[in-house]
Amino acid sequence: MKFAIIVFPGSNRDEDARHVATHVLGQSAELVYHKDADLHGADAVILPGGFSYGDYLRTGAIARFSPVMGAVRAFAERGGPVVGICNGFQILIEAGLLPGALLRNRDLKFVCEFVHLRVEQTDTPFTRLAQPGQVLRMPVAHGEGNFFAEPDVLRSLEANRQVIFRYTDAAGRATDAANPNGSVHAIAGICNAARNVVGLMPHPEDACEAALGSTDGRVLFESIVATVAAGAAARPRPAVVTAATPRV
């Protein structure tokens, strides 16, 4: 399968995501520059981490106007898997593809450290191979990851099972000390109502190899690969095949 990894000016974990897609998973991946209005036939889209446009304005506030975002939106509306990591999550929120807001961290400082996440839902393209309640260890690295939503939005997120990841301790308990940024309900990641668009603050792409201290991020990328494979099996795209197949 093929990943499209969107490069905004200021993206800085684009290469990390490509490394995982190609070298760890053995899939193909293309860096798609934000001025491109086309996703080049990708099966899944990753909006990577970074500081798009320097984050001088609200994080993600300018990136959402990039030409490529039209294609991303259309892809998402067709049900394609879209994952926003860190700055990518912020951009998805600004673009209205995910609800809520990401505020400055509770202690007003950038935080880079390994944290634990509990997988809350497994019926998304990003978590289908994970176990419900599974605790994953991976790093966060952000200054504005403090998830917030109005009470009614929060209620509907919980009621519709759109909270996908929560910050917990190693034993899976959502304690205050285990919450690195003050996110409400310890929310680390959510999905949209259609469940094909996922955003999260932690960095699974930096936790896919033992040498880097954790392989827990792999299951999330492997889930995408499995989702695409399942989708391809369920809905083969005959147009391409028949056009190339000579009539006999």
Add this chain to the structure above:
Amino acid sequence: MSRYDQATLERHGLSPEEYGRICEMLGREPNLTELGMFSVMWSEHCSYKSSRVHLRTLPTGGPQVLQGPGENAGAIDIGDGLAAVFKIESHNHPSFIEPYQGAATGVGGIIRDIFTMGARPVALLNSLRFGPLTAPLARRIMEGVVAGIGGYGNSIGIPTVGGEIAFEPTYAGNPLVNVFCLGIARHEEIVKGIATGVGNPVYYVGAKTGRDGIHGATMASAEFDDKSAEKRPAVQVGDPFMEKLLLEACLEVMKSDALVGIQDMGAAGLTCSTSEMGSRGSAGIDIDVSRVPQRETGMTPYEIMLSESQERMLLVAKRGREAEVERIFEKWDLHAERIGEVTDDGLLRVRDHGTVVAEIPDRALTDEAPVYHRPMERPRYLDEVQTLDPSALPAGPAPGEVLLALLGSPAIASKQWVYRQYDHLVRADTLVLPGMGAGVIRVKGTSRALAMSVDGNGRYGYLDPYQGAVLAVAEAARNVACAGARPLGATNCLNFGNPERPAIMWQFARAVEGIGAACRALDVPITGGNVSLYNETDGQAIYPTPVIGVVGVLAQADRVLGRAFRAGGDAIVLLGEGRGEIGGSEYLKTVHGLVRGLPPALDLGRERALQDLLVALAADRLVQSAHDCSDGGLAVAVAECAFGTSLGAEIAVPEVALPGAAPALACAAALFGESASRVVLSVAPASVSAVLARAAAAGVPSRVIGRTGGDRLRMAVGAETILDVALAEAERVWQTALDACFARRVA
């Protein structure tokens, strides 16, 4: 009679003799723009006029050196056709005046030096010095500096993988912010800051030029006094986003083969980049400042040539390839402005709307800048502070209390409060986390890893500048070797006081001699660096503080060693010998309130043997962990190996002879003395005899001093256990000390 009065020359930091020399070189008096250009280029910061004669004595060559000093950064061969390009630089003065922006622009500047060489920057380190954190000013400066380093590095996406911090009263009014950056390039991709080819276009790219930072280089070449706060406008403001675009665009242009040379505009801005590029290429450069993109209206040629606005680059492209270059910058939303061209007359010619406003031979600004043999004199304070009579010292508190006091001192305590604010993981290459010794990153696409460390000890430098420098080089290289990497090259950042004082100049010269001796013995040539002089406030100089960055290579990244114990029941092996040296130690300072005595002795031959042994032991997977003994000595080193592992330790070390000292003090010296060339290993039981045999063959003293396990730190000197504390308690003290300093902040 000169057209400038004394006050004008003084404002430009030029002596009457220097002014006379300028007139001689030009064959006339300079106009004001030219005077300004000489002023910045002949400043200590740009010309190295006081330090150059000494720096020439440093070893800079070797088969591994691809680029020595003189370019924007040095480069060494790391195998597989790849080069590590690295340098360290100071931003001390700006960081005192405006901590956040001073530190941030320091990071931005060193990153530009690296990608200017054609290398992709992949790692940052920093070495910081502040006053004691009991003072609100020190906390404010440190909080700003740390946030500034993070703010820039995090945004641009280069991991800060390590560093070191120390606190002394001497840095209260003059903090040190030394930043190291390392990049990776293919050998053939290395680009130089050179201008050649008559008629080739000269491009200006990046941020617009403003009035910020005019005379920054001159400011960095003067002492601080109570007027320093008024110099605020001389500090620049950083824009990491702009730099990220510049980085990507420049690396793309370099790949296109349309480029001749490139240089960033750092200190002395446009003046420095044009004159140095022309000078290196034996060419001239002709530019028109009216074409320079400007942020403010009404800027004079003087201001444009001297501005130190950040995130600007100067490029020389090949004639006929202009469209290609411009297209790449356009892609990254950067405007490449053609401001002039290369000539063959060796002159830097500056025009304003076509009219020549300055014309100076570029060599007059660069290679022919003054060089001074400044007078030197051994400082008088040395005799007094070097004497230390152990018999006059009280026995001090119980060793368990001493250990906790040391673990809780900010210099030794966990620096997590700091590195948590730095993105140390971006790029997905970080193999050893900060706070665990050398920073280690893998080199994707190869089996290799790079280890790097920055080290320096101001107290040692104060007590003996030569020995302090030797110890700094040895420690940086030893940290790299502890990770299992072979040290290959070094960069230095020399932080000293006012070189016009003979005592300071003596300290400087002795330190450079020490660096030279150690780098030669350990085969880590100096490939570049930076000198920061005039680190004085109100006539009080900082401790002489040479900071050394060493880079090494691990052939097999999976052999990397950390400092943390790996398993219970492993043997703890000490390489090297403790001699109870407490001169200049953290123990003497923290417990006895003294900065006295002689720094530890060091035999460079033995140090080399130790480092070679460490590399071999790691390559053959004979050890589980390795950690060097430095601040706080053996006891602190063992405790640090235990932290984060839930594995305690039990050790016993021999007594040391400390003539005249109380027995309790001699015991403390055995545990907390800072004898050099010592490393704590943990070794699986099956490998112990092999490790001891290899050490014996290498001529490195070694002995099993204990084993890992349990939940306590238990230490004996001779036969008697004199220290027994709970690991959890020790770790809590160490882990929370720095947080507590900042939690104390008044709202």
